[in-house]
Amino acid sequence: MRLQNKIAIVTGAASGFGAEIACQYIAEGAKVAVADINEAGAKELAAALGANAIAVKCDVTQRADIDALVKATVDAFGGLDIVVNNAGWTHRNQPLLDVDEATFDRVYDINVKSIFHMVHAVVPMLRKQRSGVILNIGSTAGMRPRPGLTWYNSSKGAVNLMSKSLAVELGPDNIRVNAICPVMGATGLLESFMGMPDTPENRQKFIATIPLGRLSTPKDIARAAVYLASDDAEFITGVEFPVDGGRTV
Numbered sequence: 001m002r003l004q005n006k007i008a009i010v011t012g013a014a015s016g017f018g019a020e021i022a023c024q025y026i027a028e029g030a031k032v033a034v035a036d037i038n039e040a041g042a043k044e045l046a047a048a049l050g051a052n053a054i055a056v057k058c059d060v061t062q063r064a065d066i067d068a069l070v071k072a073t074v075d076a077f078g079g080l081d082i083v084v085n086n087a088g089w090t091h092r093n094q095p096l097l098d099v100d101e102a103t104f105d106r107v108y109d110i111n112v113k114s115i116f117h118m119v120h121a122v123v124p125m126l127r128k129q130r131s132g133v134i135l136n137i138g139s140t141a142g143m144r145p146r147p148g149l150t151w152y153n154s155s156k157g158a159v160n161l162m163s164k165s166l167a168v169e170l171g172p173d174n175i176r177v178n179a180i181c182p183v184m185g186a187t188g189l190l191e192s193f194m195g196m197p198d199t200p201e202n203r204q205k206f207i208a209t210i211p212l213g214r215l216s217t218p219k220d221i222a223r224a225a226v227y228l229a230s231d232d233a234e235f236i237t238g239v240e241f242p243v244d245g246g247r248t249v
Helices: 016-027 039-049 063-077 101-129 150-173 190-194 200-207 218-229
Strands: 007-011 031-036 053-057 082-085 132-137 175-182 240-243
Touching: 007 016, 007 063, 007 101, 016 031, 016 039, 016 082, 016 218, 031 039, 031 063, 039 053, 053 063, 063 101, 082 101, 082 218, 101 132, 101 150, 101 175, 132 150, 132 218, 150 175, 150 240, 175 218, 190 200, 218 240
Parallel strands: 007 031, 007 082, 031 053, 082 132, 132 175, 175 240
Antiparallel strands: none
8 A cells, every 4th residue: 555545636547547547546545536538437437446536527738627626636635645647649650741730739738738737736735745746657759759750759758858857846845756658558549659550460560669578558657656656766756767668778
Protein backbone atom coordinates (compact mmCIF):
# COMPACT_ATOMS: atom_id res chain seq x y z
CA MET A 1 0.00 0.00 0.00
CA ARG A 2 2.61 2.50 -1.13
CA LEU A 3 0.05 5.29 -1.69
CA GLN A 4 -2.04 4.77 1.43
CA ASN A 5 -4.36 7.76 2.01
CA LYS A 6 -2.83 9.76 -0.84
CA ILE A 7 -5.21 11.75 -3.02
CA ALA A 8 -4.59 11.77 -6.76
CA ILE A 9 -5.89 13.22 -9.99
CA VAL A 10 -5.31 11.22 -13.18
CA THR A 11 -6.28 12.86 -16.47
CA GLY A 12 -7.16 10.88 -19.56
CA ALA A 13 -8.10 8.11 -17.14
CA ALA A 14 -11.05 6.51 -18.91
CA SER A 15 -8.82 4.23 -21.00
CA GLY A 16 -5.27 3.20 -21.84
CA PHE A 17 -2.39 4.20 -19.60
CA GLY A 18 -4.56 6.49 -17.49
CA ALA A 19 -7.10 3.81 -16.63
CA GLU A 20 -4.40 1.41 -15.47
CA ILE A 21 -2.68 4.14 -13.45
CA ALA A 22 -5.98 4.84 -11.69
CA CYS A 23 -6.47 1.11 -11.01
CA GLN A 24 -2.97 0.68 -9.61
CA TYR A 25 -3.30 3.79 -7.46
CA ILE A 26 -6.50 2.47 -5.92
CA ALA A 27 -4.82 -0.90 -5.32
CA GLU A 28 -1.99 0.90 -3.53
CA GLY A 29 -4.39 2.72 -1.18
CA ALA A 30 -4.92 6.07 -2.91
CA LYS A 31 -8.13 7.97 -3.52
CA VAL A 32 -8.42 8.91 -7.19
CA ALA A 33 -10.27 11.43 -9.33
CA VAL A 34 -10.76 9.70 -12.69
CA ALA A 35 -10.77 12.64 -15.11
CA ASP A 36 -11.57 12.37 -18.80
CA ILE A 37 -13.45 14.19 -21.53
CA ASN A 38 -15.18 10.82 -22.02
CA GLU A 39 -17.55 11.18 -19.09
CA ALA A 40 -19.27 7.83 -19.59
CA GLY A 41 -15.95 6.00 -19.62
CA ALA A 42 -14.75 7.85 -16.53
CA LYS A 43 -17.97 7.02 -14.66
CA GLU A 44 -17.76 3.36 -15.63
CA LEU A 45 -14.20 3.04 -14.37
CA ALA A 46 -14.83 4.99 -11.16
CA ALA A 47 -17.84 2.80 -10.38
CA ALA A 48 -15.70 -0.31 -10.84
CA LEU A 49 -12.99 1.11 -8.58
CA GLY A 50 -15.39 1.76 -5.71
CA ALA A 51 -15.80 4.38 -3.02
CA ASN A 52 -12.23 5.69 -3.27
CA ALA A 53 -12.75 6.90 -6.84
CA ILE A 54 -14.81 9.69 -8.36
CA ALA A 55 -15.41 10.49 -12.03
CA VAL A 56 -15.02 14.04 -13.32
CA LYS A 57 -15.65 15.14 -16.88
CA CYS A 58 -12.72 17.32 -17.88
CA ASP A 59 -11.44 18.88 -21.09
CA VAL A 60 -7.80 19.45 -20.14
CA THR A 61 -7.46 22.25 -22.70
CA GLN A 62 -9.90 24.41 -20.69
CA ARG A 63 -8.71 26.10 -17.50
CA ALA A 64 -12.27 26.23 -16.12
CA ASP A 65 -12.53 22.44 -16.43
CA ILE A 66 -9.19 21.98 -14.68
CA ASP A 67 -10.27 24.26 -11.83
CA ALA A 68 -13.54 22.34 -11.51
CA LEU A 69 -11.63 19.05 -11.44
CA VAL A 70 -9.35 20.24 -8.64
CA LYS A 71 -12.31 21.55 -6.66
CA ALA A 72 -14.26 18.30 -7.09
CA THR A 73 -11.24 16.31 -5.90
CA VAL A 74 -10.68 18.45 -2.81
CA ASP A 75 -14.40 18.51 -2.01
CA ALA A 76 -14.65 14.72 -2.28
CA PHE A 77 -11.44 13.67 -0.55
CA GLY A 78 -10.22 16.67 1.44
CA GLY A 79 -6.97 17.48 -0.33
CA LEU A 80 -4.57 16.68 -3.14
CA ASP A 81 -1.16 14.99 -3.15
CA ILE A 82 -0.52 13.63 -6.65
CA VAL A 83 -1.34 14.86 -10.15
CA VAL A 84 -0.78 12.67 -13.20
CA ASN A 85 -1.02 14.65 -16.43
CA ASN A 86 -1.69 11.69 -18.67
CA ALA A 87 -4.18 13.02 -21.26
CA GLY A 88 -2.51 13.16 -24.65
CA TRP A 89 -3.10 13.26 -28.38
CA THR A 90 -1.21 12.83 -31.61
CA HIS A 91 -1.51 13.54 -35.29
CA ARG A 92 -1.31 10.63 -37.68
CA ASN A 93 2.18 9.59 -38.74
CA GLN A 94 2.68 11.48 -42.02
CA PRO A 95 4.99 13.97 -43.74
CA LEU A 96 5.39 17.06 -41.58
CA LEU A 97 4.03 19.49 -44.18
CA ASP A 98 0.79 17.48 -44.41
CA VAL A 99 -0.21 18.31 -40.82
CA ASP A 100 -2.49 21.36 -40.75
CA GLU A 101 -2.44 24.16 -38.20
CA ALA A 102 -5.63 23.09 -36.45
CA THR A 103 -4.18 19.62 -35.84
CA PHE A 104 -0.90 21.12 -34.60
CA ASP A 105 -2.80 23.38 -32.19
CA ARG A 106 -4.87 20.47 -30.88
CA VAL A 107 -1.77 18.38 -30.19
CA TYR A 108 -0.10 21.23 -28.30
CA ASP A 109 -3.26 22.21 -26.43
CA ILE A 110 -3.79 18.67 -25.12
CA ASN A 111 -0.16 17.64 -24.60
CA VAL A 112 1.47 20.89 -23.44
CA LYS A 113 -0.93 23.69 -22.58
CA SER A 114 -2.96 21.34 -20.39
CA ILE A 115 0.04 21.06 -18.07
CA PHE A 116 0.31 24.87 -17.96
CA HIS A 117 -3.33 25.00 -16.84
CA MET A 118 -2.88 22.23 -14.26
CA VAL A 119 0.27 23.76 -12.77
CA HIS A 120 -1.51 27.09 -12.31
CA ALA A 121 -4.44 25.30 -10.69
CA VAL A 122 -2.57 23.08 -8.22
CA VAL A 123 0.80 24.60 -7.37
CA PRO A 124 -0.52 27.26 -4.95
CA MET A 125 -2.15 24.48 -2.90
CA LEU A 126 0.87 22.18 -3.06
CA ARG A 127 3.17 25.05 -2.09
CA LYS A 128 1.01 25.87 0.90
CA GLN A 129 1.19 22.29 2.18
CA ARG A 130 4.87 22.01 1.16
CA SER A 131 4.42 18.66 -0.51
CA GLY A 132 3.18 17.14 -3.71
CA VAL A 133 4.03 15.06 -6.75
CA ILE A 134 3.38 15.97 -10.39
CA LEU A 135 3.90 13.27 -13.00
CA ASN A 136 3.74 14.20 -16.66
CA ILE A 137 3.40 11.49 -19.29
CA GLY A 138 6.07 12.48 -21.78
CA SER A 139 7.40 10.07 -24.36
CA THR A 140 10.49 8.50 -25.83
CA ALA A 141 9.33 10.47 -28.90
CA GLY A 142 10.69 13.55 -27.15
CA MET A 143 14.04 11.85 -26.64
CA ARG A 144 14.60 9.74 -29.75
CA PRO A 145 12.05 10.83 -32.37
CA ARG A 146 10.69 8.70 -35.18
CA PRO A 147 10.06 10.28 -38.62
CA GLY A 148 6.50 11.23 -39.54
CA LEU A 149 5.60 12.51 -36.08
CA THR A 150 7.60 15.73 -35.97
CA TRP A 151 4.97 17.94 -34.36
CA TYR A 152 3.91 15.27 -31.86
CA ASN A 153 7.56 14.54 -31.06
CA SER A 154 8.19 18.20 -30.38
CA SER A 155 5.18 18.43 -28.05
CA LYS A 156 6.51 15.55 -25.99
CA GLY A 157 9.97 17.11 -26.03
CA ALA A 158 8.29 20.15 -24.48
CA VAL A 159 6.66 17.95 -21.82
CA ASN A 160 9.94 16.26 -20.99
CA LEU A 161 11.87 19.53 -20.65
CA MET A 162 9.01 21.30 -18.88
CA SER A 163 9.04 18.56 -16.26
CA LYS A 164 12.73 19.12 -15.60
CA SER A 165 12.30 22.87 -15.34
CA LEU A 166 9.29 22.53 -13.04
CA ALA A 167 11.33 20.20 -10.84
CA VAL A 168 14.08 22.78 -10.47
CA GLU A 169 11.70 25.64 -9.72
CA LEU A 170 9.39 23.72 -7.40
CA GLY A 171 12.04 21.70 -5.57
CA PRO A 172 12.41 24.32 -2.79
CA ASP A 173 8.67 23.86 -2.13
CA ASN A 174 9.16 20.09 -1.71
CA ILE A 175 7.13 19.42 -4.85
CA ARG A 176 8.59 16.66 -7.01
CA VAL A 177 8.06 16.62 -10.79
CA ASN A 178 9.02 13.82 -13.14
CA ALA A 179 8.26 12.79 -16.72
CA ILE A 180 7.39 9.18 -17.51
CA CYS A 181 8.47 8.43 -21.08
CA PRO A 182 6.77 5.38 -22.59
CA VAL A 183 7.77 3.77 -25.81
CA MET A 184 4.91 3.08 -28.22
CA GLY A 185 2.15 1.04 -26.60
CA ALA A 186 -0.92 -0.87 -27.69
CA THR A 187 -3.38 1.93 -26.94
CA GLY A 188 -6.11 3.59 -29.00
CA LEU A 189 -3.49 5.86 -30.61
CA LEU A 190 -1.29 3.04 -31.92
CA GLU A 191 -2.38 3.18 -35.56
CA SER A 192 -1.90 6.96 -35.61
CA PHE A 193 1.63 6.54 -34.26
CA MET A 194 2.37 3.84 -36.81
CA GLY A 195 0.73 5.59 -39.77
CA MET A 196 -0.31 2.20 -41.12
CA PRO A 197 -2.80 -0.56 -40.26
CA ASP A 198 -2.20 -2.32 -36.96
CA THR A 199 -1.23 -5.76 -38.25
CA PRO A 200 1.23 -8.22 -36.70
CA GLU A 201 3.62 -7.57 -39.58
CA ASN A 202 3.50 -3.80 -39.16
CA ARG A 203 3.84 -4.02 -35.38
CA GLN A 204 6.96 -6.11 -35.84
CA LYS A 205 8.65 -3.27 -37.74
CA PHE A 206 8.40 -1.11 -34.61
CA ILE A 207 9.03 -3.90 -32.10
CA ALA A 208 12.32 -4.61 -33.93
CA THR A 209 13.63 -1.24 -32.63
CA ILE A 210 12.94 -2.16 -28.97
CA PRO A 211 15.67 -4.35 -27.42
CA LEU A 212 13.30 -6.15 -25.01
CA GLY A 213 11.15 -7.09 -27.98
CA ARG A 214 7.65 -5.80 -27.25
CA LEU A 215 5.52 -2.67 -27.06
CA SER A 216 4.82 -1.02 -23.72
CA THR A 217 1.68 -1.97 -21.79
CA PRO A 218 -0.51 0.14 -19.50
CA LYS A 219 0.73 -1.93 -16.56
CA ASP A 220 4.35 -0.98 -17.35
CA ILE A 221 3.47 2.71 -17.22
CA ALA A 222 1.26 2.35 -14.15
CA ARG A 223 3.99 0.61 -12.16
CA ALA A 224 6.36 3.48 -12.94
CA ALA A 225 3.67 5.97 -11.91
CA VAL A 226 3.15 4.18 -8.58
CA TYR A 227 6.87 4.17 -7.82
CA LEU A 228 7.49 7.80 -8.77
CA ALA A 229 4.48 8.99 -6.73
CA SER A 230 5.46 6.98 -3.67
CA ASP A 231 7.82 7.77 -0.81
CA ASP A 232 10.21 5.20 -2.31
CA ALA A 233 11.04 7.95 -4.83
CA GLU A 234 11.19 10.81 -2.31
CA PHE A 235 14.63 11.98 -3.59
CA ILE A 236 13.85 11.61 -7.30
CA THR A 237 12.81 14.70 -9.23
CA GLY A 238 13.47 16.17 -12.66
CA VAL A 239 13.90 12.78 -14.31
CA GLU A 240 12.94 11.67 -17.81
CA PHE A 241 12.00 8.13 -16.80
CA PRO A 242 12.03 5.89 -19.90
CA VAL A 243 9.67 2.92 -19.81
CA ASP A 244 10.81 1.70 -23.16
CA GLY A 245 12.43 -1.73 -23.16
CA GLY A 246 15.74 -0.11 -24.10
CA ARG A 247 14.47 1.90 -27.08
CA THR A 248 16.37 5.07 -26.09
CA VAL A 249 19.68 3.34 -25.28
